Amino acid sequence: MTVERTIRPRGPYSLALSGRRASDPTRRFGNGVLTCLLAGGERAGAHQRPDGALVLHAESEAGIDQLCFVLGVDDDHTPFLERFRDDELLAGPIRHLRGLRPIRTATVTHALLRAIVSQLITSREARSIEWRLLHATTERVDRLVAPPLPHHFARFAPAQLQRFDVPARKATALVRICRTFDPERLRRLPADAAAARLERERGIGPYSVGMVWTQGLGRYDRGIVGDLGLLKICSAIEGRWVEPEDTARILARYGEWAGLACVYLMAGAARGMVPLKLSPPEVRRERIRARYAA
DSSP: OOEEEEESSSSSSOOOTTTTTTBBBBBBEEETTTEEEOTTOEEEEEEETTTTEEEEESSHHHHHHHHHHHTTTOOOOOOHHHHTTTTTTHHHHHHOOOOOOOOOOOOOOHHHHHHHHTSSSSSHHHHHHHHHHHHSSSOEEETTTTOOOOHHHTTOOOHGGGGGGHHHHHHHHHHHHHHSOGGGGGGGGHHHHHHHHHHHHTOOHHHHHIIIIISSSSSSOOTTTOHHHHHHHHHHHSSSOOOHHHHHHHHHTGGHHHHHHHHHHHHHHHOSSSSSOOOHHHHHHHHHHHHOOO
16 A cells, blocks of 8 residues: 655755755665655655645555655754855855755664764765665665664674675674664654763764764754765865864854754855865865874
């Protein structure tokens, strides 16, 4: 049985902008249509009508509700847009990308996987590892694979995950966390308790918490501090190679919207909407210079 529901997102929302780079092994976005698998492998999808309404479909009413969370349709970010529309860094992205919201992972475990394996490597390398790992550990449904849950990784020894180019330290952290507690419970905990639980784990720092926070829990109040892409953008903004604590300082100005500001900053910089002092080749030179000076 297929359940269909037409909804109007709260506040500005563009599926075309939000889904542009959302494709991964569990979902595909193309020609204005998002096709995805939810927790447990339930099929779902969405497209946006010209009048802005979203047409959602899934195999159950619970699936529709889960899809609403993945899309972030109920989290109106109008206060963010109004508060920072004249910000020196975000004015351009807000003017042109105001319907952008981050697409979330269907499971917290999926966000945790990304948070661990993508530390200090390029997004291309991280996507490659994610693709190989998910195809080897979760169930295939047509051309997609089901979003991971803790048992998908807990049943492996860390050494087995290293076959998919997951470094030993990261593989150990992922397996240990999935064996000792259920990351899915984090959605039911108060924010401070969820953060404290994550930060107790070896291998989990501000970057990983920010990734789980934004993509897994759907919260906007923690930025992805130390993200390699963000480091490069902040270096271009500052005119020198920066350290992770510098990215935290830049995002701190956005307070409870730091996570969403991070999303807009990175999307805007990729489109030439953020004022930068350095070009990508100059950022690379500054990074090399800083490395040899250390």
